[in-house]
Amino acid sequence: MSLQRQMGFWMAALAVLILILVVLRPILLPFVAGMALAYALDPLADRLERLGLGRLVASLLILFLFAVVFIVAIAALAPLLGQQIALFAQSLPANIARLQELFLKASQSAQLGWLRDMLGTGEAGGSTSFSVGELVGQAASWLAGVAQSVVSGGLALVNFLSLLVVTPVVAFYLLNDWDRMVARIDSWLPRQHAATIRALARQVDDALAGFVRGQALLCLILGLFYAIGLTLVGLNFGLLIGLGAGLISFIPFVGTILGFLVAVGVALAQFWPDWLMIGIVIGIFITGQALEGNVLQPKLVGEHVGLHPVWLIFALFAFGYLMGFVGMLLAVPLAAIVGVLSRFAVRQYLLSSYYTGTGGDSGKPVA
Template sequence: MTLQKQVTFWLVTLAVFILILWLLRGMLLPFVAGMALAYFLDPVADRLERLGLGRLPATLLIVGVFLLGFVLSVILLAPLLTSQLIAFIQGVPDYVMSLQNLLTSENRQWLTPMLGNWLPDVQKSLSELVTQGARWLLASLQGLWSGGTALISVVSLIVVTPIVAFYLLYDWERMISAIDSWLPLKHRDTIRELAREMNMAIAGFVRGQAGVCLILASYYALGLILVGLNFGLLIGSMAGLFSFIPYVGSLAGFLTATGVAFVQFWPDWHWVLAVMAVFAIGQILEGYILAPNLVGHSVGLHPVWLMFALFAFGYLFGFVGLLLAVPLAAATGVLTRFALRRYLASPFYTGVPRPGPDAE
């Protein structure tokens, strides 16, 4: 097969895959979630097998423990988080008005020495910024809630996902062996090497970053609760979980928590600084301890590329796109680096023709 035919074949395959993904995006969530869960838990099953436990008992044990932990988390945390979320959404207008009063009141002269005659314009701009930000937040939360209830069947997600995860986890090794047997013999070694690179990138980021998010969510929630911040459990948990997207979760949590702290504690600025310190320590913890040890530096996913992939696939395919964004971004990165290596070694780049079959 010529190079042109190969390129055409793979481009058509990619187009068909994207089309199928787009057409079926409304019902793929439980299956993609089950596949992601099986991939995430496969190393645990392998370790239990090495300890002498059969694949079927290991799979039953892992899925059972996961379901038990999930159910307990829902029972213990879901009611509290839901009540805080409802109260937070209802309280956003009051917080916005309080921030506006804090920033625009003529009786407050705490910014005058720094801004002088620019103070009215700055106060007006900040007021508009807070108002627009609050409207965007409310629209996003309402859209997430209405869209989630309309597009995602909670029953199917809870029932189908564990079943899919169980069967995939049980047959994981056989599936990998079957796929490996389909590889073209001429390029098998190259494809295997690329697959290993993709697996290292995906596993290194997904499994490592999941641990980072859970630790940060627990830390932020506990820290904000100890400070006494309103909605501390909700804001801290969301900040930690959304840290899966580099910088986005921590920044959004910091801005939200700081805004709530100003309204709740001002003029007692010590507590506002305490809230800021919680996030500052969290950033140090993530940047110097958690990320280097759990994620590492060689996963091959640049933060900018990852953010683009998450937003692009999330926009195109919804929550299913968010689940597929990291694997597809990692695969694209590996293939791009492979193509770049081939290009740098090619005569087109070096200007030196390849030696012929008769060359010594």
């Protein structure tokens, strides 16, 4: 089969796959979540198998322990988080009004004239008030739009219930049959290119394992650190803000920045003019960033996962826009696959006559 025909076949297969994902995206969430859970737990199942347990027993034991931990965590945190979410939404208008008042006072201060120039000129109730109110209104509208997009994209009530019910079942069957499925897919590979495809698959697996498993643990540690730290200093909604900042840290820099802005805004509304307490809140996030950059990121994620932060952020936003929450779940593996294939294509180009200018390719495909 010629190279052109092979490329046409694989491009057609990719187009069909994308079409299926787009058409079926309203029902994909529990299946994608189950697949992600099975993938994350497969190394543990393999280890239990090496200790003498059968695959079926290992899968049942792992999912049982996971379900127990999940249920205990939900039972412990859901009432408190639900209460904080309700109180946060209730106090949001008052906090916005308080921040607007602080901005107005600061803009009229002789020492902070630059703030008046940045926000607009005028006295209280003039264009400065309009500028701050417009800024806050735009931010609130953006946050509401993001929340609505997430909910409509996959976390509506019916889908959420199906997520809780169907995901463990899908994860169990996939985890139990994981090795057999991999072996079956391997048997379908074109024999001429099987070694190259296996090498590329190993690179994709290394990138996913390094990022997904490491980043998930990193998010959990950061969330606990921020939640405990903000709660201990007495910040209102500290548990909610801290856990949210940690979980959103799956998107590099975004979680920390959003958590920092929300925490500082709440701290200003709550503690002003106590700069010591505001400084402590800022210091918690600075410490968290230092812990993430110098300890957690190198140890848990590593430096060679092959996913550039800019490419990862773009993939998360692009797939999240196209497919909602399901797209965000698929963004990391798809970004890893595209990254590995792109690097492979560049290596093949550097070996080809298109680059070297010779009469033919200089060697076989290399992984």
